[in-house]
Amino acid sequence: xxxxxxxxxxxxxxxxxxxxxxxxxxxxxxxxxxxxxxxxxxxxxxxxxxxxxxxxxxxxxxxxxxxxxxxxxxxxxxxxxxxxxxxxxxxxxxxxxxxxxxxxxxxxxx
Numbered sequence: 112x113x114x115x116x117x118x119x120x121x122x123x124x125x126x127x128x129x130x131x132x133x134x135x136x137x138x139x140x141x142x143x144x145x146x147x148x149x150x151x152x153x154x155x156x157x158x159x160x161x162x163x164x165x166x167x168x169x170x171x172x173x174x175x176x177x178x179x180x181x182x183x184x185x186x187x188x189x190x191x192x193x194x195x196x197x198x199x200x201x202x203x204x205x206x207x208x209x210x211x212x213x214x215x216x217x218x219x220x221x
Contacts, residue, residue: 123168126159131172134191145201147178147193156189165189 134149149169151159159165166182169191173180178193197205 122160123164126165126168127171127175129159130165130169130191131175134169134172134176134178141204142197142201144177145193145195145197146205147173147176147191149191151189151191153187156187162189 130149134147137149138144138147151165151169156162156165162184166189169182169189170180173191173193176193177195179195181192181194183190183192
């Protein structure tokens with residue numbers, strides 16, 4: 112294998128590991144690995160390299176975490192999302208947390 116290919120492979124593996132760590136760190140323990148998401152700013156993306164490589168690495172990192180990963184680019188930010196269907200009890204926890212957050216936001220603006 113040419114040295115250039117080996118260097119590219121090592122850079123890619125390092126990027127996958129970095130993204131996997133960031134994605135793992137963004138998980139909420141109460142959701143037991145579900146509802147994963149990571150949002151990378153345009154600055155993050157510029158620092159990480161080519162968009163196509165970052166997307167591919169993010170999907171691989173998501174697979175390593177057991178996610179059904181998808182990526183979406185919106186206004187210069189890359190969203191990495193877990194699209195698995197969560198078990199009913201996890202879904203209920205997330206819905207309750209969302210409702211409480213909406214209630215708090217509503218009360219702050221009254």
